[in-house]
Amino acid sequence: MNCDYIIVQAGGKGTRLEHLTINKPKCLVPINNLPMLFHLFRKFPDKKYIIIGDYKYDVLREYLKVFADIQYILINSQGRHGTLSGISDSLKLIPNNKPFMLIWSDLVLSEEFILPESGDYIGISKDFRCRWKYENHQFQEEPSEEHGVAGLFVFSNKQMLGDVPEEGEFVRWLGGKSIIFKELPLYKSKEYGLLSEYKKLEVPKCRPFNQLIIAGDRVTKIGIDQQGQHLARKEKAWYQLIEQVGYTSVPKIYSYEPFTMEKIKGQNIYEYKELPFEQKKSILENIIMEIKKLHSLGKQETDYFSMKEAYITKTFDRLSQVRDLIPFANQDYIVINGRKCKNVYFYQNKLEERLSQLEATEFRLLHGDCTFSNLMLDEHHRPILLDPRGYFGFTKYYGDAAYDWAKLYYSLVGNYDQFNIKNFNLSFVEGEVELRIASNGWEALEAQFFKLLGNEVTERQIKLIHAVIWLSLTTYAWEDYDSICGAFYNGLYYLEEVL
Template identity: 60%
Template sequence: MALEYIIVQAGGKGTRLEHLTTNKPKALVPVENLPMLFHLFRKYPDKRFVIIADYKKDVLREYLEGFANVKYQVVDASGTGTCAGINQALKLIPDSHSFMLVWSDLILPNDFQVPEEDDNYIGISQTFSCRWSYVNESFIEERSVEHGVAGLFIFRDKSYLSGLPESGELVRWMQGQGMRFAELGLAGTKEFGLLSEYMQLGQEKCRPFNRMSYEGDVLIKEGIDDQGKKLARLEKNWYEAAITKGVTNIPKIYGTDPLRMEKVKGANIYEYADLTLGEKREILRKLTSTLKNLHQLERVPVDSFSIKEAYYGKTIDRLSKIRDLIPFSDRRTIMVNGRECRNVFFYKRELERKLDELKCDHYAFIHGDCTFSNLMLRDGKEPILIDPRGYFGYTELYGDPNYDWAKLYYSVVGNYDRFNLKDFRLNIGDDGITLSIRSNQWEELENEFFALSNTDPQTIKLLHAVIWLSLTTYAWQDYDSICGAFYNGLYYLEEVL
């Protein structure tokens, strides 16, 4: 059946997801590196969405305005319960047009298709337990998987919902109306109602623009959209250059279109949780030696335009996209973890002057993203560089060596890798921010990092703050990550401004 409109019930708080919905509505909780709601957008990019908002509705509106690439309108729920907002949404659906009504926390499988035959349909779970059942064309308030009412309905036109109350439970109202549906199996659909269920997901190691697969001991990495394909080309070029230059601390490369490489026997550095202080010192020594050797391979002239873009232009451009989304962004100072921090939106000229004062007398062959997430230990011993960035500003392959050192500091002191895994808590209070990131347990090596890298602490700390600020829209898939990266950037920036 022809289906142009989708109403999404996105007003729920998601109380059972606990801290995940403290600052944002359930619809924006990320699953597999994409907000729940955006899985619907990705599946139906050409449909027209009417999104019902209630809890944290201002956050939802600002987030959609910044990142949604579909046709949509938002309506504010005027009542309570799952009926809330549906009548307002129906006003935006033309007469005699079919539409889907779906809960925002349903992740439909790739093979799900809207039936061709015109009818009114009810989605039957078949995968997860639901509080209501639909058996023999009747609603029963009885928990079921096989017959569970999942929260997806398709209607031939909106007249079937005439008389719907402003508040109340939609399924209970349907039961009272004696409504009958054709059943639509939703096998393979995922629903995340409990924090325990959500935490079983783990965290994706791939960004949403990449895909990884394995053939035995060979890892295959591909870009799946325009951004991913662009980054894949840069990564391919970096590995080819590294091989030509004789770099040994990389995986074996078997092909570059797509990228086929050795599946390294080991783990990312942050995953080694039981290292002694002595073992960490030895690993840090090897890491700094690896980067120094990389930087000494070739020197080329500095491109001042690339430096300006990498450190200032890119940062300000990314921040401009989320200014209206960040709480307290209209204040000159923001209290972060008890520290009064200057807000970069009001002090960007001071930041620009600080960055312009940085010294860089040559470019080197750099990795560009050497965090613990992109560094592995082969057999727990030998550092291996993976996931190179491949560019710096407007320049491919070469850049400021301090950028590599700042990225390593980002993991050693900044605990970026735990943040990237969403292993943090963000509390947005009435007068300030509390941000707690689980530690990588390497901070005690900060002084040794500076001694081994032979870098200027003020330079690295300034770049570290800028890297956090730049992370904001790169981590766009999670509202808490956007805000947390911004506030952490301000916290570290205050140390050097």
């Protein structure tokens, strides 16, 4: 069907999603590493979207400005109630005699879904429960999993809804019309309006731009967009270099096209939370020994343009994108977990000056992202390094060794890995920020960490870079609004210790 217009009802508060919608509208809750609304954008990137917002409208508006790369118009339906709100305004934006789709924002369509041929259609659930059902061309307010009204409608023209009210319940109103719909079965599609459904999701093991396919003892990694493909090229090149220099504490690579590697029999380091202190100490020693070994396998002259790119330019480029998204970003100071913190937006020059003083006597062969999420213990309890960055600033393979150590500290003390799997709570109380990140359980080894590093890097240097890494995470964690804000606040919190 030549259906160029999609109206998205995204105004709902999402009360049934509980804590997930305290700070953001339901349509921005991430599902499999992508906001609900953006699943629709990815499926139909060439359509023209009319998005109806209400709850947390300002958050939705600013988020779309930064991250939506489709054609859209946002409608403000604040002050009106129900799923009818905003629809009459939306219809004014659609040309006469043009078909369009109306969809609820919490409906994530299956990969197999395609728009039907010409006609008027209603999406029917086949494997999830809905409050209304549609059977024998009749609407009934009766729960159903096989005939449920899923929240997707295709209309051949807008004149069919010419007398639509300003507010109220859309399906109830539609039931009083004489429209005969063809049924459109939504097999494998899913509604995520309930916290119980959300909790059934597996914790994503990769970023939104990657896909992992596991088959037996092998893992194939696929970049699914331009960013993923770009990073994959760098990662492959790093593994090829590592093979040449004889470093073996990495997965075995079976092929580069497709990019297939050994599946490690073991767990990520952050999953070893309950080990005794002495055992953790031994593991940390082995990890640091492995990273030092990697660093010893190659070096080159320091490139200070790459230092500036990695620590200064990248950080402030990312921060500039999200300033209007973050609560209190227009204040000189922000109170975070009881600590009065300078706002980097007002102290950028001071931070740039401090970062420009960072020095590296030489560049070393780096991993570039050695967090606990990218470190595993194999079946012999040997550390294995995964998912390298493969570059530092403008430099391939080599960079400031302190960056690797700061990334390890990021997990050890910063508990990045728990933050990454959304195991944190962000709240705003009386103008202050409360950010509580679950523990990886390794903070007690902080002193041991610095002792093992010896004179390679100073504690102050690690803590400064660590704070900057949190600030840089803001747009890298773009798929979750709370993560954007939380990364920013955590960066300020740790920065206050060193500035």
